[in-house]
Amino acid sequence: MRASINVDHIARIEGHGNVHVVIEDNEVKTVQMEVVEPARLFESMVRGRSFSEVSYISSRVCGICSASHTVTDLLAIERIFGVKVTDRVNALRELLVYGSYLQNHGTHLYVLAAPDFLGQKSVFPVAEIDPALFDSALALKQLGNELCTAVGGRSIHPITAVVGGFTHEIGPDEYLAFAERMEAMVPFALATVDVFNSFTVPDMRTDGDILAMYAPDKYAVCDSRVAKFIDADVAFDADEWTDHIEEYQVPHSGALFARVRATGRPYMTSALARINVSWPHLSKQAKVAAAKAGLRPPERNPFRNNVAQAVELVDALERCAILCRRLAADEFEGASTPAPFEVRAGRGVGYTEAPRGVVFHELELDDAGRVVHASIITPTSQNVANMEADMRQLAELLLTQGADEPTIRLRVEELVRAYDPCLSCSVH
Amino acid sequence: MGAFSLITDAERRVPRVVVVGLASCFGCQIQITNAEPYLMQILGQIDLQYWQLVTSEDMPDEFDVAIIEGAVTTREAEQTVRAVRERAAHVMAIGACATTAGVTGMAAPGLGGRVGEVYEGAAPESSGELIEPRPVSAVIEVDSEVLCCPIDPMDFVAALQRVLFGSNRLPDTRTLCSDCKRNETECFYNDATLCLGLVTRAGCGARCVNLGRPCNGCAGLSPDANVEAARMACATYGVDVAAFDKALEMFNQVNPALAESGDE
Numbered sequence: 001m002r003a004s005i006n007v008d009h010i011a012r013i014e015g016h017g018n019v020h021v022v023i024e025d026n027e028v029k030t031v032q033m034e035v036v037e038p039a040r041l042f043e044s045m046v047r048g049r050s051f052s053e054v055s056y057i058s059s060r061v062c063g064i065c066s067a068s069h070t071v072t073d074l075l076a077i078e079r080i081f082g083v084k085v086t087d088r089v090n091a092l093r094e095l096l097v098y099g100s101y102l103q104n105h106g107t108h109l110y111v112l113a114a115p116d117f118l119g120q121k122s123v124f125p126v127a128e129i130d131p132a133l134f135d136s137a138l139a140l141k142q143l144g145n146e147l148c149t150a151v152g153g154r155s156i157h158p159i160t161a162v163v164g165g166f167t168h169e170i171g172p173d174e175y176l177a178f179a180e181r182m183e184a185m186v187p188f189a190l191a192t193v194d195v196f197n198s199f200t201v202p203d204m205r206t207d208g209d210i211l212a213m214y215a216p217d218k219y220a221v222c223d224s225r226v227a228k229f230i231d232a233d234v235a236f237d238a239d240e241w242t243d244h245i246e247e248y249q250v251p252h253s254g255a256l257f258a259r260v261r262a263t264g265r266p267y268m269t270s271a272l273a274r275i276n277v278s279w280p281h282l283s284k285q286a287k288v289a290a291a292k293a294g295l296r297p298p299e300r301n302p303f304r305n306n307v308a309q310a311v312e313l314v315d316a317l318e319r320c321a322i323l324c325r326r327l328a329a330d331e332f333e334g335a336s337t338p339a340p341f342e343v344r345a346g347r348g349v350g351y352t353e354a355p356r357g358v359v360f361h362e363l364e365l366d367d368a369g370r371v372v373h374a375s376i377i378t379p380t381s382q383n384v385a386n387m388e389a390d391m392r393q394l395a396e397l398l399l400t401q402g403a404d405e406p407t408i409r410l411r412v413e414e415l416v417r418a419y420d421p422c423l424s425c426s427v428h
Numbered sequence: 429m430g431a432f433s434l435i436t437d438a439e440r441r442v443p444r445v446v447v448v449g450l451a452s453c454f455g456c457q458i459q460i461t462n463a464e465p466y467l468m469q470i471l472g473q474i475d476l477q478y479w480q481l482v483t484s485e486d487m488p489d490e491f492d493v494a495i496i497e498g499a500v501t502t503r504e505a506e507q508t509v510r511a512v513r514e515r516a517a518h519v520m521a522i523g524a525c526a527t528t529a530g531v532t533g534m535a536a537p538g539l540g541g542r543v544g545e546v547y548e549g550a551a552p553e554s555s556g557e558l559i560e561p562r563p564v565s566a567v568i569e570v571d572s573e574v575l576c577c578p579i580d581p582m583d584f585v586a587a588l589q590r591v592l593f594g595s596n597r598l599p600d601t602r603t604l605c606s607d608c609k610r611n612e613t614e615c616f617y618n619d620a621t622l623c624l625g626l627v628t629r630a631g632c633g634a635r636c637v638n639l640g641r642p643c644n645g646c647a648g649l650s651p652d653a654n655v656e657a658a659r660m661a662c663a664t665y666g667v668d669v670a671a672f673d674k675a676l677e678m679f680n681q682v683n684p685a686l687a688e689s690g691d692e
Binding site for chain 1: 449450451452453454455456457458459461462464465467468471476479480481482483484485501502505530531532534535539542543545546547548551552553554555556558561577578635636639640641644671674675678
């Protein structure tokens, strides 16, 4: 086969990207994920700004994981100031991050990915084909939005999360109401695992490494500082992220690419990566659902990221319900009102698992608390290099199976969507 | 201006709508999908022809309403919005990036040097030819706007209804302080805390102030704002005037009204 596959502005992903695959004599010659997002230059624009504004600005890196960027920045600042927040504040932050998981996974699975498997161009026809599924999917997404609004004050770009704590909190009755709604949503999330597990996907294994947050005793998303590369078998503190991750520039992408510094290999970070690292600590029903779906480490098929996200929906719902009940019962030590702190100079790295994977914010502040240097690395910018490698592998696999050009084109698009890339995020 | 041309169209067709994303966090487009209970009703009123975020249909040559999110930050984006303007009877700009250049606009001063702070040498070609970020209205005429960062889904629904069915409602130009008066919330200035409600357009209901956080000005500078008086108020209440000016940049960096006041 000889073909030049070009998909401009690949649809149903966040941000703008073009896919180029060139095939000559039945051989894959070139594979490019062209990230055509304009640079917004966040790392430059926060220079000189006060610490009190930074999390508010960097939240704007991404409309869907704004909660993660906010929390990550606050963690970096608090590390510099030496602020120790209460257990209650940590619980609220976890709730906020999980809220963004519900938003992100719900939106990605049903609005962006599902049409691929249902043979549709968008989710809207599903409203007629399967109204019950459509309504439940929207209700799940809405629950995530309402949780983020209740905790952060707004579904996108949190208001209440500040250095040291929160400026506002909802009451116990509202927490309990959320707990009940979370529990009531679990059956639909379990069904979501089954639905996405039932879709046929190409059989492939990524050759890249896998990176996710690690904690010895829990499925950590925002309260561990340790990141772990599975293949390179390296665990490192967030402060040392540049020793282990190498960012590099390529002409066809506004996003910097990334690879494991020790091995030079690309890597994947995602829900699937977290499942690989933290599988033993999934919540009870999530673990059962994962086992039933055959999703257990090592799972290296990037298409299975969809199933991993569905499993995380179950996990997040169960965890949010517990968090909400405990917040209502005042079981966490301390208050949520911002802790007092003193501004001082220093360098700190904040680290969380955003819905799409590892995110680091490195900040250096002067003694007035103004930003001297900032560096942000998002999940998608870490994934693009691996995505390209997987696209090549997939195209080669499909060629050996005698697939035609439209099939290769569609499958490659589906692969990109399975990564749930946020290209606007990746360029920032 | 084609504000009411849609309902007088002889064909009386369902308005064909496109959604275009420029430099942004995509949050305002996400907010449209976050109008969940009304999403299908909205879609029932329009003929959605193009929305890269949500469907794989290609951008059509003809349409009636264009909804634009994001700031214009490249020559390519400038061409895109001009092409959109030529075809659309109504252009709606949504969110701070599209209406004020928003946070994206903060990169405007010294743009060339900033590129070098993030990339080695020039920005990658695929980023496009970067220009100083600007709101959509700095490039083409815009018929309606939905303010704030991010937009409120219901503000979008209301704005779309006005486009589809017409409205004689004028844009609200009050400043946010009037909302706090109505809400009877205590003023941050009593505590010598900087708040941009003095000069920022009302309409959000003082969402942030109600949650204990000062206004960051995401709705943009009100045309009625008296910036000089606000600076005097800062001085009176013990708030650093330079900090006020600095804070104002976050969503108004490229607003000519602030450049004219000449304090920077």
